[in-house]
Structure formats: structure tokens, C-alpha cells
Amino acid sequence: MFDFRQLRYFIAVAEELSFTRAAQRLHISQPPLSQQIQALEQDLGIRLLDRDKRNVTLTEPGRLFLEQARQILAMADDARIRVTEAAAGFSGQLRLAYTVSVSFHPALPQTLLLLGQRAPNIRLWLSEMYTEPQFAAVRSGQIDVGFVRDVPSHEDDARALRLDIIDREPLLLALPSGHRLADRPSLELGEVAGEPFVIQPRELAATLYDRLVRLASKAGFHPVVRQQAQQINGLLALVAAGIGLALIPASMQVVKLAGVSYVPLVDPDAYLLLAVASRTENPAPVVLQFLETVTDAKKALGL
Template structure:
């Protein structure tokens, strides 16, 4: 069976229509070139070239084989490129999950934009998922990376997963615009003791719910929960309606709803983690390439 070297030799002779010029182009002597062309013709069982002492011409089968030889080499080169891209993480598929609050943080769009520019042949499949379910999905191999808001609570998750911190995002108190604490440079959460709060259900968003309870406990009170909403933007609407106060990440300030004021919290632990989680062992080249993009985006954002 002929090989790629014989195909390259044949193409050179067919294009030059001269064994001498083809040999010079290929940087080898003429006898081995002639031997390889003869071996190719014997393998195919037909003459590809008509030659005499002065002229070389393609036969009809030779013209057909020239076209096929070029296609074979082009396909082989394409296969080589695709394999190299896959090995370097520049092609393939990436299943990415993120919590809803992360969609408001500038890191997510910047990372996705850079990833699309650096690895346009990687298909990114996005899904919204709360933090705890992301840890389970990572361990089960259902997603490849996740943008999470807390460290793993379970030892098995902590042992099996890798977390790269992107940001420790400040937490704000969302208040009705006419509230007595609105417009301040900062407040301590203890100043809101006795005020009603609106929260996401703990079974859906345990991270932010538990952070509110812990911060309130540090300030000496237990928050009064008046109403719940499944999404963060729903909490902002409840705040605007005067139903209660809400603890939200700083990136939620992009939600400009009339009647809502955002005030930074002075409490030292008033922040929310933002990290990218992946499996600790045997990460794919696509995941490693994506994590490199995360580090670059983080540096560009000054985080």
C-alpha cells in the first residue's frame, strides 16, 4: 500500500513534470525518487506518468490520482491539526454551569469572551445551577467546570474537586430608597436588627441564606424572614415594594430598579466567594485551557 511519502513524491513530479526539478524540490537525488514512483505505479497497477529522456507527462489515470493524492494529503494534514488542537484544549466540548448571581459578575462574560477568542472550536454548553448541585454534577461527570459561590461542605467533594478563587465579592444591603439606612456610605448589619428580610429559599440558595444568618448572628440577632423569591432579581423587586431588606452580592448593583438603594456592609465577613470548580484528577485539555483563560481574565479585571 502506498504511503504519504510516495504521494508527496508523485505530486512533486506531476507538478514539475520533471524528475530533476522534483528531486531538487524534495532535496533528494533522482534515483530514489524514480524508484518510489515506480513502486507507486506497481502498487496501483497502472502507469501514472509517461516519460522519456526529455519529457514527463501525466497519463489519464495519473491526472485522476493527482487530484486524489492532493485530497488525501490535505485530509491527513487536517486530521493532524485537529488532533493537535484537541490535545492542547483548543477543540472539543466544555459543559459549564454557573449560579444565577454569577451572571451579574463581570468575570463570567469576560471569561466566556476570552474563551471564545482563544478556543473558537470549543463548544461551550451553559446551564444555570446552584452551588451544591454543581459539586454533585462535577463528581458525577455531568459538567466539566462550574462557577460556584461557596467551598464544598462535604469532605468527599473537597477531596475530589479543585477550586480556583476568582473573587471575594463584597455583600451589600438592598434597601427601599426611603429607608432610614439608605444613602449611607456603609452600614453594619446589626443596624438592621429587627427589620424584615426577603431571601431565596435555603433549599435552592443555601450559600447566601446561610451567610445572612451567620452575619446576623455575629451582629447579635436572628433575621426576620418575611418573604421568599426564587431568583435574586425577584428579591430586588420585593425590596422595591417595601416588603423587606435583602443581602445581595455587589454585582447586583447593575439591576437599577426604581425605589432600591444599595449600601455596602462594613462587617468584615460580608463577602461572597466566586470560584471556578473542576475535578481535581485527570482534567481534560479543554478544561486546562479554560482554566488558563480564567486566570488571564482574572488578572485583566484586577481581581
């Protein structure tokens, strides 16, 4: 069966119509070139070239084979490039999940923008998913990486997963604009003890729910939850309606909803983690490429 070297030799002779010029182009001597062309013709059982002492011409089967030889080498080169890119993590499929609150943080769009620039051949599949389900999904292979808001609470998850921390995002208190503390530059959570809160159900967003409870306990009270909303951005409408206060990550300040003011909390524990979770063992090249891109995006954002 003919090989790629023979195809390259044949193409050179067919294009130059001269064994001498083809040998010079290929940087080989003429005898082995002639031998390889003869071996190719014997393997095919077809004369590809008519030659005499002065001229070399393509036979009709030779013209057809020239087209096919070019296509075969082009496909081989393309396959080589694709395999090399896949091995380096510049192509392939990446399944990425993120919590709704992460969509407001600049790390997500910055990472995806940078990834698209450096590895445009990666096929990206995005889905919204709460933090705890993401840990299970990464472990099972349902997703490759996830933007999460907490560390794993189960030992099995902690052992099986790699966590790359991006940010410890400050938490703010969202208050109705007419609230007595709405114009303050900052406040302590204890200053709103006894006032109603709006929050997501714990079964959906345990991280933020538990953080509010811990911060409130630290301030000496237990939060009174008046109303719940399925999505974190839905909390802001409830705040604007004067139904209660909400604890939110600072990146949600980009939501300029009339009737809502944002005030930072004076507490070193008032933050929400942002990290990327991936499998510890045998990460795919595309995952390693993504994690490197996350690091570069973090640096670009000054985080």
C-alpha cells in the first residue's frame, strides 16, 4: 500500500513534470525518487506518468490520482492539526455550568471571551446549575467544569474535586431606597436585626442562605424570612417593593433597579466564594486549557 511519502513524491513530479526539478524541490537524489514513483505505479497497477529522456507527462489516470493525492495529504495535515490542538486543549468539547449569581460576575464573561480568542475550536456547552448539584455533576462526568459559590461539604467531593478560587466577593445588603440606612457608606448587619429578609429557598441556594444565617448569628440575631424567590435576581424586586432586605454578592450592583440601594457590610466574613470546580484525576487537555484561561482572566481583572 502506498504511503504519504510516495504521494508527496508523485505530486512533486506531477507539478514539476521533471524528475530532476522534483528531486531538487524534495532535496533528494533522482534515483530514489524514480524508484518510489515506480513502486507507487506497481502498487496501483497503473501507469501514472509517461516519460522519455526529455519529457514527463501525466496520463489520464495520473491526472485523477494527482487530485486524490492532494486531497489525501490535505486531510492528513488537517487531522494532524486537529489532533495536536486537541492534545494541547485548543479544541474539543467543554461542558460548563454556573450559578445564576455568577452570570453577574465579570470573571465569567472575561473567561469565555478569552477562551474564544485563544481556542475558537472548543465547542462550549453552558448550563445554569446550583453549586451542590454541580459538584455531583462534575464527579459523574455530566459536566467538565463548574463555576461554584462554595467549597464541597462532603468529603468524597472534596477528595475528588479540584477547586481553583477566583474571588472572595464582598456581600452587600440590598435595601429599599427609602430605608433609614440606605444612604450609609457601610453598615453592620446587627443594625438591621429584627427586620424582615427575602432570600432564596435553602434547598436551591444553601450557600447564600447559610451565609446570611451565620452572619446574623455572629451579629446576635436570627434573620426573619418574610418571602422567598426562586432566583437571586428576583430578590431585588421584592426589596424594591419594601417586602424585606436581601444579602447579595457585590457584582449584582450592575442591576440598577429603581427603589433598591446597595450598602457594603462591615464584616470580614461577609463574602461569597467564587471558584471553578473540576475533577482532580485525569483532567482532559481542554479542561486544563480552560483552567489556564481562568487564571489569565483573573489576572486581567485584577482579582
